[in-house]
Amino acid sequence: MKHHESIWTLETDSEKKYPALNGNIRTDILIIGAGITGITAAWKLMHSDKTIVVIDSKQIGSGTTGYSTANLYMPTQVFINVLKRKFDETVVNKVLASRNYAINFIENTILANKINCQFIxxxxxxxxxxxxxxxxxxxxxxxxxxxxxxxxxxxxxxxxxxxxxxxxxxxxxxQARFNPLCYLKALASLLTENSVDIYENTAAIKIIEEKNEVIVYTDQNNIIRAKKMIIATHIPKGINKTHFLAYPxxxxxxxxxxxxxxxxxxxxxxxxxxxxxxxxxxxxxxxxxxxxxxxxxxxxxxxxxxxxxxxxxxxxxxxxxxxxxxxxxxxxxxxxxxADGLPYIGLASNTARHTYISTAYHTDGLVYGTVGGIILADLLLEKVNPWESIYNSNRFTPLASSKRFIKENTKVLCDYVKGHLDAVESKTFENVPNNQGEIVKIKNKKCAVYRDANSKLHVVSAICSHLYCVVKWNDAEKSWDCPCHGSRFTVEGTVIEGPALMPLKKIEVKN
Ligand SMILES: Cc1cc2nc3c(=O)[nH]c(=O)nc-3n(C[C@H](O)[C@H](O)[C@H](O)COP(=O)(O)OP(=O)(O)OC[C@H]3O[C@@H](n4cnc5c(N)ncnc54)[C@H](O)[C@@H]3O)c2cc1C
Ligand code: FES
Structure with a gap:
C-alpha cells in the first residue's frame, strides 16, 4: 500500500503549477490558503471590482481538501439529533439548507464551466x-x-x-461525489484567466491587522498589504480564540x-x-x-x-x-x-475589522468549506447572506459549547503540563532506534529527535512554536504532532499544518 498519497492526485500531477511570490505587493483582498474554502471564496469574489491574491504554503488542494474522501452530502457527521439538542429547529434546518445549496453550487459551477472532475x-x-x-x-x-x-x-x-x-x-x-483536486485546479486556472493572482509555495509566517489594512510577511521575506484578508488555512494561523473552540x-x-x-x-x-x-x-x-x-x-x-x-x-x-x-x-x-457542533465563519474576532476566518468543519468540510467561501465572499462584498448568522464565528453559545470546551481545554492544560514534566524517552541520541522519533533531554532542553533509515539524526526543539506544548511522535506519518491545538511539523521542523506559523527550532548535532 502506498502511504500518504490520496487517489485524487492520480489525475492532477501534471496540472499547471503557480509561481512563488517574488516581491512586495498590495491587493484589495488577500486569501491565505488554496483549499476548498479559499478557492471558493476567490471564485465568488472574482467578478467584483476588487483585486484578489491567493497564496498557499504548498500547492492548491494540498491541505485536507486533497486528502479527503471526496463525498458531498447534506447530513452532517455531527448527527442531526446532536445538533437539535444544542440548537433550535430553525438553525438545524438552515444548516441542512446551506449544505444543500453548497452541493448545488458545486454542481452548477462544474456544469457551467465544463469542469471534468467526475461529479456524479x-x-x-x-x-x-x-x-x-x-x-x-x-x-x-x-x-x-x-x-x-x-x-x-x-x-x-x-x-x-x-x-x-x-x-x-x-x-x-x-447526494454526490467528485474529485476535489480536479475541481480546485480547474477553478484556479479559470481564476487566473480572470485576473486573480495565485502564488504557491508562499507561506504566511506573520500576520498583523492594523487600523486600515492587514500586513502579511511571507517565508521568502516578501510583504503583502491588503485591505481585507481571509485566513482559509483550515484552522486560523497564529493565535485565535477558535484554537480553544475547535479541536484537532x-x-x-x-x-x-x-x-x-x-x-x-x-x-x-x-x-x-x-x-x-x-x-x-x-x-x-x-x-x-x-x-x-x-x-x-x-x-x-x-x-x-x-x-x-x-x-x-x-x-x-x-x-x-x-x-x-x-x-x-x-x-x-x-x-x-x-465546541458546539457548527463551523465558525466570519470575522476573526470581536475586535477584528479586516480579517475573516472559516473553520471547524468536522469531516464535512468539502460542503462546509464551500458554504464558508460563499459566506465570506458575501461578507466582504457587503451582501446579505441567509446563513451568516448561524455560523457567526463570534457567536456565544455557552449551553451548547461549555461541556466540550471545558473537557477539551482541561485536556490541553494537562497535555501542556505533562509534556513539560514527563520523563523523556531517552537521555542520549544513541538510544533512538532507526526510523523512530523520541523526545530526548539534552542540556535541560527537550529535543525532538528522529533517526532515519540511514541512521542520520534530525534534531529540532520539542517545544511547539504555537503555544509551547511538547510535541509527540507520529509513527505513521513520521511527523511531530502537537497534542494541544494540532500543529504538525516535519522531522526538519517545517510546519505541515495547524495554527503554528513558525517551524520548530533546529538543533545542530554531529551525526
Ligand atoms: C480523512 C478525511 C476525509 C474527509 N472526507 C470528506 C468528505 O468526504 N466530504 C466532506 O465534505 N468533507 C470531508 N472531509 C473534510 C474536508 O476535507 C475539509 O474540511 C476541507 O477540505 C477543509 O478545506 P479548507 O480549504 O478549509 O482547508 P485545506 O484543504 O486544509 O486548505 C488549507 C490550505 O491552506 C494552506 N496553508 C496552511 N498554512 C498556510 C500558510 N501559513 N500560508 C499559506 N497557506 C497556508 C495549506 O497548504 C492548504 O492548502 C474530510 C476530512 C478528513 C480528515
Ligand atoms: S501549542 Fe498550540 S499547536 Fe502546539
Whole structure:
C-alpha cells in the first residue's frame, strides 16, 4: 500500500503549477490558503471590482481538501439529533439548507464551466448493526423526515448494495461525489484567466491587522498589504480564540481494489462505534475503480495505541466483508471539531475589522468549506447572506459549547503540563532506534529527535512554536504532532499544518 498519497492526485500531477511570490505587493483582498474554502471564496469574489491574491504554503488542494474522501452530502457527521439538542429547529434546518445549496453550487459551477472532475449524483446510505445504532438511525431518519428531506428506510435486502450485515438501513437519494483536486485546479486556472493572482509555495509566517489594512510577511521575506484578508488555512494561523473552540483530530482512509469488478455505487455510513464512511470512486478516463474506507479518528497527538494501528483496524474491518485484490493507497488527514457542533465563519474576532476566518468543519468540510467561501465572499462584498448568522464565528453559545470546551481545554492544560514534566524517552541520541522519533533531554532542553533509515539524526526543539506544548511522535506519518491545538511539523521542523506559523527550532548535532 502506498502511504500518504490520496487517489485524487492520480489525475492532477501534471496540472499547471503557480509561481512563488517574488516581491512586495498590495491587493484589495488577500486569501491565505488554496483549499476548498479559499478557492471558493476567490471564485465568488472574482467578478467584483476588487483585486484578489491567493497564496498557499504548498500547492492548491494540498491541505485536507486533497486528502479527503471526496463525498458531498447534506447530513452532517455531527448527527442531526446532536445538533437539535444544542440548537433550535430553525438553525438545524438552515444548516441542512446551506449544505444543500453548497452541493448545488458545486454542481452548477462544474456544469457551467465544463469542469471534468467526475461529479456524479448518487445516494448516501446510513446503516446500523446493533440496537444502539438502530436507535440512532431511527432518530436521524425521523429528523430528516420532519425537515422535509427525502429519506427512505430500506425494506428489502436487495435494496442495500453492500455485503455488510446490517439490521436497519436508510437511503438518502441525490447526494454526490467528485474529485476535489480536479475541481480546485480547474477553478484556479479559470481564476487566473480572470485576473486573480495565485502564488504557491508562499507561506504566511506573520500576520498583523492594523487600523486600515492587514500586513502579511511571507517565508521568502516578501510583504503583502491588503485591505481585507481571509485566513482559509483550515484552522486560523497564529493565535485565535477558535484554537480553544475547535479541536484537532486525525482520520484515516484506505483505498482498495476489489477482486470482483462489481463495485457498489454509493456512499455508506456505518453508524456503529467506531463510525466508518465507505464509498466507491472511479478516477477519470482510465475508469480506475476504488473503494475508500475511512474512520477510526483520534485526537491529534493521542493515537489509540500507535498511529499505524488505526490503519490496521480499518484493514481488519475491510477484510471482514470484502474480497480485496490489493490495498492501494493509505492516508490520514486532519479535521477540527467545534465546541458546539457548527463551523465558525466570519470575522476573526470581536475586535477584528479586516480579517475573516472559516473553520471547524468536522469531516464535512468539502460542503462546509464551500458554504464558508460563499459566506465570506458575501461578507466582504457587503451582501446579505441567509446563513451568516448561524455560523457567526463570534457567536456565544455557552449551553451548547461549555461541556466540550471545558473537557477539551482541561485536556490541553494537562497535555501542556505533562509534556513539560514527563520523563523523556531517552537521555542520549544513541538510544533512538532507526526510523523512530523520541523526545530526548539534552542540556535541560527537550529535543525532538528522529533517526532515519540511514541512521542520520534530525534534531529540532520539542517545544511547539504555537503555544509551547511538547510535541509527540507520529509513527505513521513520521511527523511531530502537537497534542494541544494540532500543529504538525516535519522531522526538519517545517510546519505541515495547524495554527503554528513558525517551524520548530533546529538543533545542530554531529551525526
Ligand atoms: C480523512 C478525511 C476525509 C474527509 N472526507 C470528506 C468528505 O468526504 N466530504 C466532506 O465534505 N468533507 C470531508 N472531509 C473534510 C474536508 O476535507 C475539509 O474540511 C476541507 O477540505 C477543509 O478545506 P479548507 O480549504 O478549509 O482547508 P485545506 O484543504 O486544509 O486548505 C488549507 C490550505 O491552506 C494552506 N496553508 C496552511 N498554512 C498556510 C500558510 N501559513 N500560508 C499559506 N497557506 C497556508 C495549506 O497548504 C492548504 O492548502 C474530510 C476530512 C478528513 C480528515
Ligand atoms: S499547536 Fe498550540 S501549542 Fe502546539
Amino acid at each position: 449524483r448518487r445516494p448516501l446510505y446510513l446503516f446500523a448493526a446493533n440496537k444502539k445504532s438502530n436507535q440512532l438511525l431511527y432518530k436521524e431518519v425521523a429528523h430528516f423526515l420532519k425537515a422535509g428531506v427525502n429519506i427512505d428506510l430500506i425494506k428489502a435486502p436487495n435494496e442495500f448494495p453492500l455485503p455488510i450485515h446490517y439490521t436497519q438501513a436508510a437511503v438518502l437519494p441525490n 483530530y486525525r482520520s484515516y482512509a484506505i483505498a482498495v481494489k476489489l477482486k470482483q469488478d462489481d463495485y457498489p455505487m454509493g456512499h455508506f455510513w456505518d453508524l456503529g462505534d467506531p463510525f466508518y464512511s465507505i464509498s466507491t470512486h472511479n478516477i477519470g478516463s482510465s475508469k480506475l475503480n476504488f473503494m475508500i474506507f475511512s474512520g477510526y479518528h483520534h485526537k491529534t497527538g493521542h493515537p489509540q495505541h500507535n498511529h499505524q494501528s488505526h490503519y490496521d483496524n480499518i484493514k481488519r474491518y475491510i477484510l471482514r466483508y470484502f474480497d480485496v485484490q490489493s490495498f492501494e493507497y493509505g492516508w490520514s488527514a486532519q479535521h477540527y471539531q467545534s
